[in-house]
Amino acid sequence: MALPSSPSPGQAPWRTLSSEELEKQYSPRRWVIRMKTEEVVGNFMQIGSQATQKARATRRNQLDVSYGDGVGEKMDIYFPDEDSKAFPLFMFLHGGYWQSGSKDDSAFMVNPLTAQGIVVAVVAYDIAPKGTLDQMVDQVSRSVVFLQRRYPSNEGIYLCGHSAGAHLAAMMLLASWTKHGVTPNIQGLLLVSGIYDLEPLVFTSQNDLLHMTLEDAERNSPQRLLEVAPARPVVPAYPVLVFVAQHDSPEFHRQSKEFCETLRLAGWKASFQELCGVDHFDIIENLTREDYALTQNHFSKVIF
């Protein structure tokens, strides 16, 4: 789709960008400075796949647990060594622009978090072209409900998503739980290098597989939905941590800052944090490390 040609005053800043510049702003790998652009995603998948193999070999686990009838509606659950009924539950939603990535190469954080007594669920959802944005949002909400029912005495569900996964996690702020008959015990949202307004993507090659219309983008943009009809938190509101990497693009920075601001205006306990020295990919790769600030400092402050 061609970009709207003449932006009027007050319009979103991305509308003034050329289509080449917009494409670059929404290509996370092109902002990575520590390795060649074409090696970034392969390296990320390799680290994720190794972490997953290690997690499966060293942690008690239940793999391919169905949270729905669809073949793609599966999750892997990893447990700490000590047996307990009451534990914090960390759910991870992988990224990949809703068209790549899988739970089988996304268990980055499993070893460090299970070592701290946290149960980790790595959730799969039907990526495009099989799944649409609406279906993915619905799948994620059903995966949260499933875990709440399976572990009713959990000490809190902490929903973490990366990039496209952060978008799916953020959509849970707008979920209507009453139709599911259970309100999940969500105690925190950890949004890492996410996208909250999908409209610019309609004008990039990322949309080739997604086939999003402007209406689809609007209906699935937490930024838009919260601006129009702020979903006010049930008191007490749980914290929403919005992280962006130093080497994410200016558009990613803008989206995270604006989303955090919109959340605050709507009454959510939102905080914004730029993580120095990392990019869109090692912001997650480092979750494999025991000493990473994100898990040891930011996450554990919210979880414990």
Ligand SMILES: N[C@@H](CC(=O)c1ccccc1NC=O)C(=O)O
């Ligand atoms: N084609 C993308 C890849 C990408 O964005 C990505 C890859 C793996 C995990 C997360 C990603 N970004 C958002 O979901 C890029 O230009 O970097």
